Amino acid sequence: MLSFGSFQFDLSRPLVMGIVNVTPDSFSDGGRLGQSAIDHAHQLIAEGADIIDIGGESTRPGAIPVSLEEELSRVIPVIEALPGVPISIDTFKPEVMRAAILAGAQMVNDIDALQDPLAMQIVAASNVAVCLMHKRGAPQTMQVQPEYADVLAEVNMFLRDRVAAVQAAGIAQDRIVVDPGFGFGKTLAHNLALLRELHHFTDLGVPVLAGLSRKSMLGALTGQDASNRMPASIAAAIIAVQRGAAIVRVHDVRATVDALKILNAINGGCNE
Numbered sequence: 001m002l003s004f005g006s007f008q009f010d011l012s013r014p015l016v017m018g019i020v021n022v023t024p025d026s027f028s029d030g031g032r033l034g035q036s037a038i039d040h041a042h043q044l045i046a047e048g049a050d051i052i053d054i055g056g057e058s059t060r061p062g063a064i065p066v067s068l069e070e071e072l073s074r075v076i077p078v079i080e081a082l083p084g085v086p087i088s089i090d091t092f093k094p095e096v097m098r099a100a101i102l103a104g105a106q107m108v109n110d111i112d113a114l115q116d117p118l119a120m121q122i123v124a125a126s127n128v129a130v131c132l133m134h135k136r137g138a139p140q141t142m143q144v145q146p147e148y149a150d151v152l153a154e155v156n157m158f159l160r161d162r163v164a165a166v167q168a169a170g171i172a173q174d175r176i177v178v179d180p181g182f183g184f185g186k187t188l189a190h191n192l193a194l195l196r197e198l199h200h201f202t203d204l205g206v207p208v209l210a211g212l213s214r215k216s217m218l219g220a221l222t223g224q225d226a227s228n229r230m231p232a233s234i235a236a237a238i239i240a241v242q243r244g245a246a247i248v249r250v251h252d253v254r255a256t257v258d259a260l261k262i263l264n265a266i267n268g269g270c271n272e
């Protein structure tokens with residue numbers, strides 16, 4: 001069971017989180033950024049997304065930071081325009097978390113795993129869910145020679161510590177999701193090891209989220225640029241779910257939902 005603000009997910013089938021980036025590089029008509037994002041969110045819901053993940057600042061390797069004011073002005077109107085939709089706010093800024101929760105977001109997707117005490121306090125004082133993601137280093141520099149003695153053990157220990165920390169702050173276990181953070185300070189070999197052994201993270205006792213959609217590791221394996229990584233992304237999502245992921249974070253919702261229907265059918269699940 002995942003308690004997601006005013007929603008409850010029973011996790012009897014994998015959930016699809018559709019990505020909506022409210023950033024000028026995601027939508028060409030810069031002047032109508034917010035409306036494009038709202039339209040995109042409605043489309044992803046129609047395609048079968050269970051959750052919409054809204055982000056106003058790119059956290060891709062090498063991305064340029066945006067100001068707090070700019071991030072707020074991008075994401076808050078979009079959240080307010082989507083009442084009744086399960087919304088995750090993709091931010092590491094406590095002030096954005098606070099405003100997004102007030103605007104109706106039901107999950108905080110924090111690539112910093114609530115390590116900022118104010119972020120922890122804001123989420124603890126609410127009833128929203130939180131996704132705790134592992135990353136190594138800052139987005140600007142994290143792909144510069146990441147090194148681990150044992151990537152699985154280190155990511156696992158980090159997530160275990162963060163789950164314990166947020167529970168100690170009063171966030172109940174049924175509000176917590178963990179994520180190994182594919183591509184965040186990891187080489188191709190690290191990412192493959194994490195995906196191969198993803199089932200280890202289910203031992204943490206909370207749902208595992210996997211975000212592999214269109215990522216550079218898929219480009220490295222296929223030679224395809226980001227706009228041609230849908231087939232690889234579908235394969236990665238299916239592998240992640242087979243290895244225990246409860247939630248997949250994807251751009252291509254319709255294709256992912258169809259692919260998961262096949263998996264769910266052979267696993268005896270329902271396909272409503």
Ligand code: 8Y7
Nearest residue numbers: 059090109131133179181182211
């Ligand atoms: C992830 C993510 C990104 C991920 C979670 C991209 C915001 C990079 N990746 N959040 N965010 N997990 N929880 O390529 O893997 O989508 S941004």
